[in-house]
Amino acid sequence: MKVGFLGPRGTFSEDAASLYAQHIHLLDCEYVPFSNFVGVGEAVLDQEIELGILPIENSLEGQVGVANDILIEEVGIKASGEVILPIHVHLIGKEGIEPETCNRIYSHPQPLGQCAKFLHTHFPTAHHIISSSTSQAVADMLDSSEPAFALANASAAQLHNAIIVRRDVQDSSKNHTRFLVIGKADYEPTGHDKTSICYTLPANQAGSLYDSLRPFKQARINLTRIESRPTKNELGTYIFLLDLEGHRLDPIVAEALQELQSLSTFFRVIGSYPQWR
């Protein structure tokens, strides 16, 4: 079984892929890094890989726009699982660098945001240098000619034989990222499921969003997430992404989805899958 993720090796995305594989007892997993999210999606569509892992939202930084756009646009892709990964960001360095001399911090923009207060307190004058991933940030720190640290995950430190200087430096311990697992089909009902959908509504119609939520209110279906993404046609027009409790094959859910579809100008069930626990 091949599982794709945003590379290089050693990123939080690979951590999530590995956690998911353990969780559903996937045997003989091969983890395949891709250089961007679109590559992960295309490889699923082309059946080069069976599953892909996309980060959807972080509890501090919010939606990951480009990953959500793939769920909207690639109609051949289904969501077949979710993984919630606790995010532990560590201060990572190399032998012999004193914190007092450090004037460069390498990381990806997400951990830099998650550790903003820590950096402001401990490294108020250091330059923040953006790398393409946490794993790359550790590699860049090791190559740096100036005294530097990286903010990254333990896997990245281990992969590059770097030293964890201080653990868990993120500003809030409530730091989690939710990933969706994508494949060519979604998951059969388990009794504890979620369903992800997306839709658009007729433009300039007061109350249309309110009306679109009525089917779920009437059926007492709990919504666990609502996000909007731009349609990319005109500023101020949106595609809504909803996650709800239940499986698309549950009769109550199926009826509510059908009613919503009749109100929508675009409608797609991204998939149903077991709730992470």
Place this chain on the structure above:
Amino acid sequence: MKVGFLGPRGTFSEDAASLYAQHIHLLDCEYVPFSNFVGVGEAVLDQEIELGILPIENSLEGQVGVANDILIEEVGIKASGEVILPIHVHLIGKEGIEPETCNRIYSHPQPLGQCAKFLHTHFPTAHHIISSSTSQAVADMLDSSEPAFALANASAAQLHNAIIVRRDVQDSSKNHTRFLVIGKADYEPTGHDKTSICYTLPANQAGSLYDSLRPFKQARINLTRIESRPTKNELGTYIFLLDLEGHRLDPIVAEALQELQSLSTFFRVIGSYPQWR
């Protein structure tokens, strides 16, 4: 009158500040660059500057998370205007670089996303190097020892005396960014206004989002935007940001807002201001 924006000089944010100043006939404007959005917000709070400009959403890339978080968190700040800036991204270079030899593209992540298809077609093998702003990307390109181009705005090219090699290389001509103008007070009613609010709802209550939109449906108030941001407490709990047509002092709007406030666990009117036209 001092107007703050995300620097350095020559960014799209400075373009937006200058467009707004022209639009409302501000005389003797001094434009003040800040190194991050939080700095712009704090300078408004401390009355170092009268107005600040924050990018809120782009028609291709969606919400700008950190700028929206400032509107939520800084209760002393009011939205007092909006500006919609057409985004023209140009391919910018220096004397004597042939496109065939270029192996580096410098830009901010937003323009790299907005020009993804252009880059894939014309520079399929070039490395994308992230700079902290479009203006910095032009400076970095000029300093590059390898053949390179930058993706940036005309102001950035002009500021650094670089050459616009090809105009308007973004993948969609429907590329606009909406900025909010912030200050210590909002704007008086003009008859063509918008109001921005944010709120949270009781957790795990099916139908609460639906109920929260009822006051606007009943009063036939058009919602022009709905976004969610994480509460930063627990994954899956959100703060909603709504923009609606009308001024908070219009009796119909005031009544609807009061009703929504009674359903909310947190509620704040960010401000009312004239619609951009």
